[in-house]
Amino acid sequence: MDTIIKFRFLGDGDCPDWLLAEINTLSRMTSIKIKILGQTVVKYLTEGDLDEEKVRKITQDAKVELNDAKAMVAALELIFTSSARYAVSAADLSSELQQLGLPREHSAAIARLHTDHCPQITATLSSQSLRVSRLSSIEVLSCDNSSPFSTVSLKLKRLDGNVENSVINISKKDVHVLLTELRRAKSLMETL
Structure with missing residues (x-):
């Protein structure tokens, strides 16, 4: 019988297979590029503006195809929104991303972005979650x-x-x- 590993940043759930695949793709990039890509995704989450040209440039330098670039953005979006939603600490997020196979430097860069931008992401998620006609x-x-x-x-x-x-x-x-x-x-x- 297989034991399912639970991840706090995913609401104590199992990691989806597609996210595991994208962790592998993210691992091929440098930690600096992960940080820049993460900043772009955070800006998209908090301001609603995805700089597609910047994403394309970052990922082209790393020889990542367009579909993989879109999937990496989706993976980072899930990581940031889910970790904010479940109020995961930066240390736990970094540790769990490393368990999934992301290098330590990459995990640390994402955890720092999480620490810096979690309140804004949480506020954005809250404003979008309950839309009631006032x-x-x-x-x-x-x-x-x-x-x-x-x-x-x-x-x-x-x-x-x-x-x-x-x-x-x-x-x-x-x-x-x-x-x-x-x-x-x-x-x-x-x-x-």
Whole structure:
């Protein structure tokens, strides 16, 4: 029975085969080129701008084909985002990358980039992870209490300016609970 090695930077999961293949490709480059390529990937992750020309130049010098260059960028992107997501220390990241076959100098360069840019990567991931239409106001337009269930018409105004009218059928006793919960949700959303 095979024992599966777990990696903290991958959320205590196994390393995907494609990443192992790219570790081998990354190993063929110098640690300086890994650092420059890593900086380019970090900039892409935090600013959304991948300098493809720079990637091409770095990898051409190392005689890496275009498809391998794209895969190396994807591997570094996974390493940086996953290690930031799981709050892995630089020492653990470096050690685990070495276990996967990346030379010590390469692992150290990636770990330094992780240390320097983890807060920005984490902030970027957080801003992209939960996209909720933020409400600027909730207004009760009408409330019909003529039956055991109330019909409440709400006007929901989002921060982007869009207005949505919603009708909710709810028991009379739950109207106040709904309004309290909507106010609580609004205040929580304002803190995000």
